[in-house]
Amino acid sequence: MSPTFNALTSSLPFHTNLRRFLWVYFQLEILWATCFTDTEIKSALKELPKDLEEIYHCCVKRINFQDRRTLKVLKWISFAARPLHIEELREAIAFDLQDTTWDAERKPQKTFVIGCCANLVIIDPIDNCVRFAHFSVKQYLDKGENRPIPGYPGNKVQGELECGEFCVAYLSFSNFGLLQGKRSNEMATSKAPPAFWVRNRSRKQVSLRFGTIRTVKTPDTTEFKFLHYATTNWALQTRHIDSKSSVWAKFEKLATCFNETWNFHPWKPGGLSLDSHIHGLFGWAVKEKHLPLLSIGRKSEQGFGKICDLPLIDEYLPALHFVAKFGHVNIVSFLLEICDINQQDGDGYTALHHAAMKGNIEVAKSLISKNGVNVNVASKLQFTPLSQAAMNGHYAVTKLLLGNRAVLLESQDSEGRTPLSWAAAKGHEEVVKLLLHRRAKLESKDFAGRTPLIWAIANMCQPVAELLLKKGAATESKDNHGQAPLSWAARTGNETLVKMLLDKGANLESKDIEGRTPLLWATANRDEAMMKLLLDKGSNIESKDTSDRTPLSWAVEDRNEALVKMLLDKGADPESKDGDGQTPLSWATENEHEAVVKLLLDKGSSIHSKDSYGRTPLSWAAENGNETLVKMLLDKGSDPESKDGDGQTPLSWGTENEHEAVVKLLLDKGSSIHSKDSYGRTPLSWAAENGNETLLNMILDKGLGIGSDSHGRTLLSWAAEHGNQTLVKMLLDKGADTESTDKNSRTPLFWAAENGHEAVVKLLLEKGANAESRDVYGQTPLSWAKVKDNNEVEKLLCNKGAKTKSKHTLKRTNANTPRPRERSIPRYNLDR
The missing domain is CATH 1.25.40.20 (Ankyrin repeat-containing domain)
Structure with a gap:
């Protein structure tokens, strides 16, 4: 650049929001390309574009659209399925749709590809793909009205189709031999679709040959750079092709020609037979919503008729089920002509099941309008389309199905659940209203005995539960476990529902088959707020389950100090015994919860109470080796000589389990070392059997106590049997016989x-x-x-x-x- 050019451009008073590299880049390019004298530069600077759109206008004016390759470059960069490598793009713009043979000499140079678009395109140095210089270039080209470039596609669909047509033309070149090979004798008759075939179907029959060919070899992609893109995308980018296309005949031949040498189709067959190839085409076209391919493959009862109800390749669903599930309405219309509408998949679902499950209302309408449709087909789990629609909260589909007089409103699945049961359980209020309006049974029970109300409460669907109660749902209807709605509400902790049920007259003392009341459930769930609510409403604090356990007993076992305190403050009896004769204090001691033990002792719990096995709290504490609890109980006056059903004292338990600190405490409190259990075992015999020298010395220091047990066995006998040399020596030194x-x-x-x-x-x-x-x-x-x-x-x-x-x-x-x-x-x- 001349010094004058540099001086003039560097002093430009650019506005702040335009001081960007891209803007400067294009301005300088325009000046450099159009100005050749200082006078021209000065003149151009006075009329510089004010924004990118004006700059792009200037760039477009400089493009030579007489050369058709220029427009092709812009189309490919805009609408290719992926960015094209520079070598791919060179080939992509080097031929026309009517060409029949590839001519490598027509490939333009790289400099032409990049330079023909007035610097709107660049080669990415990272991957050598050709892209627009900035994403805003594409936005500029896609402007709706007053499109700046004649011949540029008006929308994405048209742009992709034009790319697809070039792919078809490329693959049809004689160089690849795909259209000239000798085909097999297998034939299929297909209706050739004119433009917009779906709306205006032709009845004209055209003979189309489905067959396989074998070319000499697989083409070399190093020689044909565009081949990989073409084989990958020719079908994907021709979803909207029709018979008006100049390459329709070529497209039709590519679709019906299966090459045994190399596969240029995006679908894969399930086998080697022609039917397998057709099945592959059919499945791919269905999944990709490719109506033109389906139209080519369609034939009277013979082609797709054999395979249309089979599961698609790599899918477990037949075609009609697949499109019903994903809501492909236009494909449904096509498939309804050839598929069995009541065909069941591996789970027993029909296409209508899938449409109902996903709420695809338009698909459901198409299916229901078909003659012969069975709206009550039950799946393997006995789900009907109505139960699927209700379960998933699809109001429109539910309403549509209910409009069919044949639909079974009270159909039950494998769990005995009705559509209303599912809608209530899932909280679909509008669907519940609709079903109730159609007189669905409010008190229907499933095989577990649960009503819709119980399901709504169990899943905490409060609005639905309120609705069912307003409609008169029974508050005392119990499930097979004897649980009423109030028990479920207490379990879930929903205070609003509990109040609502109580206002409706629900029984506060209702028991399930294990004798648990709502209060017991709230206690088991550690729900203090719910417990207070139920107690304030008059719930019996001493209610017992079938094991004679009270709420206090459960709270103690659960080691929940706050609940224990609250129940005691509310007047719970600390001396209540369960079926095993255990008091809350016995439970607390067994579970070693010192704070709860202290709470109970402060409330006057008896330290001498025995359970059904004759065990006192001290006995449990001694067995567990809890020194703190043993001391606490002894200080409260617990009897260290109390014996259980086997005659064991706390000292016996402590010695058997080798709790040295506990044994010392008990010995210091005067526990007898001579007490024998029902088998004649003394504490010393347990220490001897365990070989615990510390305990032996501790007990022996309190007196010999080395006599025989009820079997005549002395400590020396036990020690000798177990080979405890140290103990034997100790006993002999003590004078053992x-x-x-x-x-x-x-x-x-x-x-x-x-x-x-x-x-x-x-x-x-x-x-x-x-x-x-x-x-x-x-x-x-x-x-x-x-x-x-x-x-x-x-x-x-x-x-x-x-x-x-x-x-x-x-x-x-x-x-x-x-x-x-x-x-x-x-x-x-x-x-x-």
């Missing part, structure tokens, strides 16, 4: 020898245990060691003079190893 015998006359040495505890055997022998002692069966410790192949023990015994022979026969019975006790108290089921 090595010759103490159980009911079968077995000494501790017997038990140690039988179980192969070499170190314990050695300890006992060193303390003078008799190696020759015999049990009631005449057996010796050595006999048992031999039976168990305890060789080292045998040697020890023999070294102490044990004889290797016995004149008695070894006889083992269950009586020689009695277990002191198997727990007879069933563990409490906390999941009740």
Whole structure:
């Protein structure tokens, strides 16, 4: 550029909102292309365009539209299915629709493609695709009236069609051999559609050959750059082609020609047969709403008639069902001529089911108007079109179906639910009104015994519930679990519905089959506000379920301190017992909720109450090892010597479960170490069996207590059996008798020898245990060691003079190893 040009343009007083690169770019391009002297530059600067639209006008004026390739460039950039690579675009503009052979020499240079449009188009350096210089160029070209470029498509549909026609012309070139190959003898007769065939169908029959061909080879896409785009998009961009198109005949041939060498169709066949190819075409055309393709494929009862009711490829739905589901009204009209309107898919749905399910009213109208339509076909789950429309809240379709006299208003599905039940459950108020207006049964029950009112309440559909109550729905109708609407309302926590039901006279004390009242449900759901509402309305605070559980019992088990306090403040009885004899305090102690225990104790709950198994709160606390609760109960005066049904004391429970801190507390409170349970087990015997030296020392420090249990077994016997060397030594040091015998006359040495505890055997022998002692069966410790192949023990015994022979026969019975006790108290089921 000349110095004068630079000086003049740099001093331009551009308005702020026009100071943009794009505006400057086009201005400079115009000046550079049209001004050749300083005088011309000065003159042009005085008349510069004020906005982009004026600039684009100037650019368009510079374009040579006498060259048809220029218009093609603009069309392809505007309406191609995707941006074209520069090499694709060079081919796309290098031929005309009437051409029959590809001529590579007609391809223009890149510079022409970019330069022919007055800088409105550019090559993207990232992917080498050709695009408009700015998105506003497309907006400018698409202006409605006074379109600036003659021959430029008036709308997107027309633009896409013109691109599609060029794709068809390209694929029809003799270079590819798609239209010249020898076809198979399979034929199909199709009605050739004129323009706007849907509205003005011709009855003229034209013979169309559906067949397969085989070309020599697959074309080379490196030679034919535009081929990939053409094969991918020729069908997609010809959805609106008709017989007036100059390439209609070529389009028709492409559609009916199936190439065995390479597939240039966007659809894929389900197999190799001609019917499979036709099925593929049919399915693709249906899904893409391609009426021209469908018109070509249509033939009298023979072509689509074979496959129209089959599921589409890659779909589980037949064609009519598919278009009904997605609302393709114009395709429905076509398919109704050839498809079975009552055909059921894999789920048992008809096309009308799908239209009703999706609320496609226009499709539903077309289907219902067809002669022979069955409006009551039931699916596999027994859904009718009406139940689907009602379930999904499609008022217009529901109304349409109800207008058919044959429709079953009270049809029941596999759960026994009616259309009204579904509409109520989903909260579709207008549909509910419509069904009730048509006299749908207000009290219809499904197989679970639920009415529409119960469903509306259960799903918290308040407006629908109000409507049903106004229409007279029964407030005491119970489902199969005995739950009335009020119970459901209490469960869901809807206070408005509860008040409404109570105003309608609902029974506040209505019980379900498990004896639960609305108050019990509210308690189980931890709904304090609902509980207060029900109690304020007079609900019985002492109501019991079938397990004799009160609201307080449930609140305690749930560890909900706030609810417990509220119920106690309202006068709930802290001494009420359930079916297992447990009081709220017993539950709280078992569940180790210290705050609730304190609340109950402060309200005077009895610390001595026993459940059906004879267990006190202290017994539960001791078993759980909760030192805080044990101390709290002992401080309140709980009896540490209380025995349960198996004769176990709290100390016994604490020792059995090895809760050392609890055992210490109980011992400090004077718990007897000599107390025996129903099996003769003392706390010390439990400590011995568990091998807990800390507990043993703790108990032994309170006194020996090493006598025998009800089976004659001493602590030494137990320790010897389990091989606890440390404990055996401790007991021996405490003076335990090595010759103490159980009911079968077995000494501790017997038990140690039988179980192969070499170190314990050695300890006992060193303390003078008799190696020759015999049990009631005449057996010796050595006999048992031999039976168990305890060789080292045998040697020890023999070294102490044990004889290797016995004149008695070894006889083992269950009586020689009695277990002191198997727990007879069933563990409490906390999941009740």
